[in-house]
Amino acid sequence: MAHGSRLKAFPPKKNMTTSSSFPLAVHDLTVVYRDKPAIQDVDVNIPAGKLTAIIGPNGAGKSTFLKAVLDLLPRVAGTVEVFGKPYRQQRQLVGYVPQRASVDWDFPTTALDVVTMGTYGKLGWVKRPGKAEHDLARQCLEQVGMADFASRQISQLSGGQQQRVFLARALAQDAEVYFMDEPFVGVDALTERAIITLLQDLRQRGKTVVCVHHDLDSAPEYFDWVMLLNVRLIAAGPFDSTFTADNLRKTYGGAMKAAIDHFAHFEQSKG
Amino acid sequence: MNLLTDLIFDYTLRNIALGAAVLGIVSGVLGSFAVLRRQGLLGDTLAHAALPGICVAYLLTGSKSPLVLFLGAAISGWVATLVLLRIVRETRIKEDSALGVVLSVFFGVGIMLLTFILKHNDANQAGLDKFLFGQAATVTAEDVNTMTILGVFALLVVAVLYKEFKIITFDPNFAASLGFNDRWLGVVLTSLIVVAVVIGLRTVGVVLMSAMLVGPAVAARQWTNRLEAMVLLAGFFGALSGVAGALISVSEANLPTGPMVILSLTVIVIISLLFAPQRGILWDIKRFSKA
Amino acid sequence: MEIVITGILISVACALLGTFLILRKMAMMSDAISHAILPGLVAGYFFAKGPDLFAGFLGALVAALVTVTLVEALKNTQRVGGESAIGIVFPAMFALGTFLVARFFENVHLDTDAVLFGNIEFVAFDRLFIGDVDFGPQSYYVAGALCLINLLFITVFYKELKLATFDAGLAATLGFSPFFIHYALMALVSVTSVGAFTSVGAVLVVALMIVPAAAAYLLTDKLPMMIGLAAGIGALSAVLGYGLALAIDSSVAGAIVSVAGAFFFAAMLFSPSHGLIAKARRIERQRVQIGLEALLVHLLNHEGEEGEAHESEMLHLSSELRWLPQFAQQIVGVAANRGLVMQVNGHLILTDNGRRQGQQLMVY
Numbered sequence: 001m002a003h004g005s006r007l008k009a010f011p012p013k014k015n016m017t018t019s020s021s022f023p024l025a026v027h028d029l030t031v032v033y034r035d036k037p038a039i040q041d042v043d044v045n046i047p048a049g050k051l052t053a054i055i056g057p058n059g060a061g062k063s064t065f066l067k068a069v070l071d072l073l074p075r076v077a078g079t080v081e082v083f084g085k086p087y088r089q090q091r092q093l094v095g096y097v098p099q100r101a102s103v104d105w106d107f108p109t110t111a112l113d114v115v116t117m118g119t120y121g122k123l124g125w126v127k128r129p130g131k132a133e134h135d136l137a138r139q140c141l142e143q144v145g146m147a148d149f150a151s152r153q154i155s156q157l158s159g160g161q162q163q164r165v166f167l168a169r170a171l172a173q174d175a176e177v178y179f180m181d182e183p184f185v186g187v188d189a190l191t192e193r194a195i196i197t198l199l200q201d202l203r204q205r206g207k208t209v210v211c212v213h214h215d216l217d218s219a220p221e222y223f224d225w226v227m228l229l230n231v232r233l234i235a236a237g238p239f240d241s242t243f244t245a246d247n248l249r250k251t252y253g254g255a256m257k258a259a260i261d262h263f264a265h266f267e268q269s270k271g
Numbered sequence: 272m273n274l275l276t277d278l279i280f281d282y283t284l285r286n287i288a289l290g291a292a293v294l295g296i297v298s299g300v301l302g303s304f305a306v307l308r309r310q311g312l313l314g315d316t317l318a319h320a321a322l323p324g325i326c327v328a329y330l331l332t333g334s335k336s337p338l339v340l341f342l343g344a345a346i347s348g349w350v351a352t353l354v355l356l357r358i359v360r361e362t363r364i365k366e367d368s369a370l371g372v373v374l375s376v377f378f379g380v381g382i383m384l385l386t387f388i389l390k391h392n393d394a395n396q397a398g399l400d401k402f403l404f405g406q407a408a409t410v411t412a413e414d415v416n417t418m419t420i421l422g423v424f425a426l427l428v429v430a431v432l433y434k435e436f437k438i439i440t441f442d443p444n445f446a447a448s449l450g451f452n453d454r455w456l457g458v459v460l461t462s463l464i465v466v467a468v469v470i471g472l473r474t475v476g477v478v479l480m481s482a483m484l485v486g487p488a489v490a491a492r493q494w495t496n497r498l499e500a501m502v503l504l505a506g507f508f509g510a511l512s513g514v515a516g517a518l519i520s521v522s523e524a525n526l527p528t529g530p531m532v533i534l535s536l537t538v539i540v541i542i543s544l545l546f547a548p549q550r551g552i553l554w555d556i557k558r559f560s561k562a
Numbered sequence: 563m564e565i566v567i568t569g570i571l572i573s574v575a576c577a578l579l580g581t582f583l584i585l586r587k588m589a590m591m592s593d594a595i596s597h598a599i600l601p602g603l604v605a606g607y608f609f610a611k612g613p614d615l616f617a618g619f620l621g622a623l624v625a626a627l628v629t630v631t632l633v634e635a636l637k638n639t640q641r642v643g644g645e646s647a648i649g650i651v652f653p654a655m656f657a658l659g660t661f662l663v664a665r666f667f668e669n670v671h672l673d674t675d676a677v678l679f680g681n682i683e684f685v686a687f688d689r690l691f692i693g694d695v696d697f698g699p700q701s702y703y704v705a706g707a708l709c710l711i712n713l714l715f716i717t718v719f720y721k722e723l724k725l726a727t728f729d730a731g732l733a734a735t736l737g738f739s740p741f742f743i744h745y746a747l748m749a750l751v752s753v754t755s756v757g758a759f760t761s762v763g764a765v766l767v768v769a770l771m772i773v774p775a776a777a778a779y780l781l782t783d784k785l786p787m788m789i790g791l792a793a794g795i796g797a798l799s800a801v802l803g804y805g806l807a808l809a810i811d812s813s814v815a816g817a818i819v820s821v822a823g824a825f826f827f828a829a830m831l832f833s834p835s836h837g838l839i840a841k842a843r844r845i846e847r848q849r850v851q852i853g854l855e856a857l858l859v860h861l862l863n864h865e866g867e868e869g870e871a872h873e874s875e876m877l878h879l880s881s882e883l884r885w886l887p888q889f890a891q892q893i894v895g896v897a898a899n900r901g902l903v904m905q906v907n908g909h910l911i912l913t914d915n916g917r918r919q920g921q922q923l924m925v926y
Binding site: 067070071072091094096098102103104107108109110114117120121123125126127128129153169173 | 501
């Protein structure tokens, strides 16, 4: 399926640069929830054209990290740059897939309409989506194998189908960097395959993807790069050299046993 | 048939019905967003919060013209909105408690001011409380005009910002990541609800206002799976219950309009919940008993 | 004086329940109940053929429980959100009540205004006489009984209430029915509303349940303390509110609520643990702490390097750490004050103390 070229429905972005700098450069990011730091002093540059996993135990601040990067949570300190410029100037280069459970799926609308929302950022204020936007949304639904469900009410979709609708919406944003919050949670095997094919396709087209991921088993298979996070950044780098027993121990601390087992499993499968 | 000619030619009845219809349309449309944003009780709080504004407006100007009192009500409703947002965002108080605190404190202050006015400005005070408990029977043509202008303004804003309201209602975080300021848009939407409330105070009153926002939206939701259709249908149901309530209340002496509007609306809600295709509860029971 | 004592008793009765309403996120349910009892009251009077206290009480209680059940049932259909369910049910009940009054009580004076605001001013006129002996205002006994019942309830079922409030699932598995707790609490809210609103009105009942408890929630993290504070703030509001009403000659009920509101907003601003001012201070402290740490680590990293002199210039610091110049100045000032750095010829040098702290930070 060669659909890359079909996604050029929009002219190149004005005043936005993608050259010669990291898709995401985070400097000294600190976020506080109530009194406790949720993210502390995180310094990381995410390389272009890679699939990056953010991995860490529950409460490690993985989703918080994404939300802080996207300006959805206030930062106590730190800067976030997308391709060398502050995030706010580069919004249109960024696509976002929130957690599926974060919205009310009983909202009165169709799959196609949700995907069309991905084009709202480029439409800007007041202007309504027209034929071009709906066509693009349809193409994006097709890419995630959901073309037949375009006019389905969203509450009638399965969890996996809802997740694919969210991914299609991010595709409709036609971004350079995609942030996804646990896209594999609660989906069926078919959807998991569809998502991973899609991620690989995005990589092939030179896009950058950053996923919050919690499954240590599948992580090595799916991702090229990893960020190990537990409030502080424990390690970040290419998967093979970073996803080590030592780093996992530092990341998971007390919950170590399970993590080590996973690691042994991973080493075996590599060997 | 007599009733129909009255509706067109009888001055009082025409005003009552028109006022209730305008209220129904505006509150149905805005209530749809409120209900989907899970803010079904916001209208109740804002309605109570309007009272101190009405009193202050009267104390400052000494005027009882609908525009002045509407403006006072709107300003204090708006202040209440901001206070509410602040409490929810910046303290550990949850939304439900914050609604209760703002509702009762604003209303308490309002009652204090109202009794103060009653005792100190002996003349001319009568009629302030009709803005509270909705004496639809005393709605004048001037009131109707003011309500219509306010209502048309609110509906225009919804038409212009429809796409934005839709996305912040469905997925505020995603909307924010696209650059639509969800907080700002939320305040605009709530301010429009304040407009609906202000229109409603005069017709159905403080206590019943929350149903005018919630009822049409809940009923409409049962019949359709499209936001566009839901918004239009809610406006229609609102207007329908408004006119029906007005007609019932004049058909028999001594029936107050506001409660009759709400009871008509309640009937529409019950019918919708039970019989609407697909979502109706009766179909569930039928499916269940077959299985 | 009799007004104040009635006010205090009612405030305490309300605050005892309010604490649990706040914690269970059911504050607006009390608003719904206090309005929805109107049709029950009317029906009670209708059957008793006059404004009979007991019949009205019973009718109101039934109406309140019908309201709670209807709201639960609507929620359970999954077609309506919880808050929308409340928002439909209580106006419908209130409208029904007003309709019944208009239809059947054209001559009976049941003023909806009085139902809403109450007339605490007149408590002294309804007195309890046994024989010829004056036993004080009736309201003493009603409010006192409410206080006692509520106090008894939360003392006897304290453990169950606490558990069902914080973890309904666990409570259910341990055999404490959250269903029972829920309806028992709702029944008491209803009884308290009915008992209180003839003297203070529906809206004041809601205010006295919610506002003092919300203020207390901002002041403490301990449940018994919260209950005590809520009762205290409620009682104090009654006393000060009465004074205020006398001073400006206004409704006592309105003044009591206004004072309670003032307590709430004071707690919101000044609470040492959860107030806005304390919170702003805490964030500022954290910002400074983070800045200090970054400064120490930066200086330590470049200590002994060739470019050390350059790295430690103020201007360079603010661009390297991406700080605004004022912030850099503030942090350097704090660091110098605490004896962590010294300024020598416009360069920053770590003191021994600063180096030690920096090294501790580097361990991470």
